[in-house]
Amino acid sequence: MRYFAFVDRIDHLKVIEAQAQPKDEVTVIAFGPDIRVGKSMVKGRLLVWDDIRFTALAGFNITHADRVFISTADPAPFSILIEAISAKRNPPSILLITETVTDFPRMEQPNVVIVDLVEKATATVKGEWRLLETRQRAMRLKESLAGHSNKILIMTQNDPDPDAIASGLGVQALLGRNRLTAPICTFGEVTRNENRSMIKLLNTEVKTISPADVKNFDKVVMVDVQPSYFEPGVFDKVDAVIDHHPNPGGYKAGLIDVAPYIGATATMLYEYLTASEIVISKGLATALLYGIVTDTMYLARGASEHDFNAFTNLWPIASINSLASMSRPRLNSDELGYFVKAIKNRKNVKDMTYIWLGNLKKEDIIPRLADFSLQFGENSWSAVGGVYRSNIVLSIRYTGTEFDAGKLAKSLCEDIGGGGGHRTMAKAVIGLKEFKKRYSVKTLNEVSESLVETIYDLLPPT
Ligand SMILES: [Mn+2]
Structure with missing residues (x-):
C-alpha cells in the first residue's frame, strides 16, 4: 500500500x-x-x-x-x-x-x-486516572485487611444472590485468599435454585453463620450489602464495604466504596481485579459475568458504561456453557408440585391471577410462580402468596402502566408488615399472627380468603 x-x-x-x-x-x-x-x-x-x-x-x-x-x-x-x-x-x-x-x-x-x-488523548488520560484511582483503592483495601493470620469474614445479605456470591469470590481473588481463610458468609441461606446451581457449578461455598460467630473473625468485608442492613450491634467494626446500592448512611467503616451508578457489585470487583493486574480465572470470570447479567437483566436494567466494559471483557474468558446451565436450573419434584398446584388453584380477582400455596419450605418458589402466572390468560396482574417462617409472603407482578405493584404491596402491609417494590414487581411480607388478629381469622384458608378480599378492594375496577 x-x-x-x-x-x-x-x-x-x-x-x-x-x-x-x-x-x-x-x-x-x-x-x-x-x-x-x-x-x-x-x-x-x-x-x-x-x-x-x-x-x-x-x-x-x-x-x-x-x-x-x-x-x-x-x-x-x-x-x-x-x-x-x-x-x-x-x-x-x-x-x-x-x-x-x-x-x-x-x-x-x-x-x-x-x-x-x-x-482522543483526553479520553485515554481520563481512563488512566480512573484506573489509577481504582488501583489505589484496591491497595488500601488490601492494606486494611493485611496480616497473614487474619481470618477475614466476607459478609453478604441474608439470601445472597449471584452478584453477592461473585463479589465474594472477587474479594477472595483480590486478597489471594480462599474459602477457608476468607469464607463468604450469610446469616440466612441461599434459597433460589439458580443461585444454588451457581455455587455447585463453581465448586464454591456460602457459609451460614450466626451473629455470635462474627467475633471469631479479625476483619469484616461487606459485599453487595452495607452495615445498616443488619441489626445494630452485630458488627462493631467493619473494615470495608463494596456495594452498588445507595448509601443509607448511619454507619462507619474503614473503606467505603459505594457506587449506586454501577449495575452490579461484580463490576466493581472486576475493576479492582483488573486495576491490580490480577489474572481472572475462567471460573471467576463466569461468576462475575453471571452476577452482572442477573443484576442488570443482561444489561437492560441500570447498566452503566462500567458494566458494559466488564461484560465485554469477561465474556471471552467465561464459560458460556456454565452460564447457560446456571440460568436454567432444573425443577425438582417438590417444585414441580407447586407449579401443578398453582395451575389448579389459580383464581381470578378482577384483572389479577391469584394463587395461594399455603405453607412453604422454601420462599423462592413464590416469585418464580408470580412471574410464571403472568402467562395465564389476559390478566395484567398476578399475585402468589404462601406462608414461610411465620410470615405471609406475597409476590405481585403487573404488566400495565396505569397502576403500581409497589403501591399495592405497601397498602396491603399497612401496620402489619413491610412491603414495596416498583411498578412491575413488588413483595409484601406480613406477620401471620398480626394478619390473623387484624382480620379475625384462624385457618390458612381463611387467611387466603381475607387476602383475596383485601386485594379485591385495593385493585382498580375493571
Ligand atoms: Mn447486586
Missing part, C-alpha cells in the same frame, strides 16, 4: 508512520513556509514544498487504493489539497489529524475523516 502524508508540522509523524507496515511505501510531503524537517526524521521518501504543487500532485496518481494523511494546524490550504486529491472518480481515503477541530471546509466528503488527537 502507498501512504501519502501531507504535513505542515512534524509532531504527528510518529502517529502517521505507526500506521504503515514495513513493506508499505511512505511519502512525506512537508508543506508550508515554517516547517523544518530533515531526511533523518522521516522513514520514507521526503519532499519539501513551499506551496501546493499541483503538477507534482497529479504525478502521484493517487487512487482509492492509497491512503492519505493530512496533519495540519491551518485548515485553509489543506481544504484546497483535499479538493484536489478528491477530484477523481475514485478518491482515496483521507485521514486528517489535528489538535484543533475548528471549521474544516470540505469535511462532509465521504472519503474524509477527521481525528482530533486532543480529544
Whole structure:
C-alpha cells in the first residue's frame, strides 16, 4: 500500500508512520513556509514544498487504493489539497489529524475523516486516572485487611444472590485468599435454585453463620450489602464495604466504596481485579459475568458504561456453557408440585391471577410462580402468596402502566408488615399472627380468603 502524508508540522509523524507496515511505501510531503524537517526524521521518501504543487500532485496518481494523511494546524490550504486529491472518480481515503477541530471546509466528503488527537488523548488520560484511582483503592483495601493470620469474614445479605456470591469470590481473588481463610458468609441461606446451581457449578461455598460467630473473625468485608442492613450491634467494626446500592448512611467503616451508578457489585470487583493486574480465572470470570447479567437483566436494567466494559471483557474468558446451565436450573419434584398446584388453584380477582400455596419450605418458589402466572390468560396482574417462617409472603407482578405493584404491596402491609417494590414487581411480607388478629381469622384458608378480599378492594375496577 502507498501512504501519502501531507504535513505542515512534524509532531504527528510518529502517529502517521505507526500506521504503515514495513513493506508499505511512505511519502512525506512537508508543506508550508515554517516547517523544518530533515531526511533523518522521516522513514520514507521526503519532499519539501513551499506551496501546493499541483503538477507534482497529479504525478502521484493517487487512487482509492492509497491512503492519505493530512496533519495540519491551518485548515485553509489543506481544504484546497483535499479538493484536489478528491477530484477523481475514485478518491482515496483521507485521514486528517489535528489538535484543533475548528471549521474544516470540505469535511462532509465521504472519503474524509477527521481525528482530533486532543480529544482522543483526553479520553485515554481520563481512563488512566480512573484506573489509577481504582488501583489505589484496591491497595488500601488490601492494606486494611493485611496480616497473614487474619481470618477475614466476607459478609453478604441474608439470601445472597449471584452478584453477592461473585463479589465474594472477587474479594477472595483480590486478597489471594480462599474459602477457608476468607469464607463468604450469610446469616440466612441461599434459597433460589439458580443461585444454588451457581455455587455447585463453581465448586464454591456460602457459609451460614450466626451473629455470635462474627467475633471469631479479625476483619469484616461487606459485599453487595452495607452495615445498616443488619441489626445494630452485630458488627462493631467493619473494615470495608463494596456495594452498588445507595448509601443509607448511619454507619462507619474503614473503606467505603459505594457506587449506586454501577449495575452490579461484580463490576466493581472486576475493576479492582483488573486495576491490580490480577489474572481472572475462567471460573471467576463466569461468576462475575453471571452476577452482572442477573443484576442488570443482561444489561437492560441500570447498566452503566462500567458494566458494559466488564461484560465485554469477561465474556471471552467465561464459560458460556456454565452460564447457560446456571440460568436454567432444573425443577425438582417438590417444585414441580407447586407449579401443578398453582395451575389448579389459580383464581381470578378482577384483572389479577391469584394463587395461594399455603405453607412453604422454601420462599423462592413464590416469585418464580408470580412471574410464571403472568402467562395465564389476559390478566395484567398476578399475585402468589404462601406462608414461610411465620410470615405471609406475597409476590405481585403487573404488566400495565396505569397502576403500581409497589403501591399495592405497601397498602396491603399497612401496620402489619413491610412491603414495596416498583411498578412491575413488588413483595409484601406480613406477620401471620398480626394478619390473623387484624382480620379475625384462624385457618390458612381463611387467611387466603381475607387476602383475596383485601386485594379485591385495593385493585382498580375493571
Ligand atoms: Mn447486586
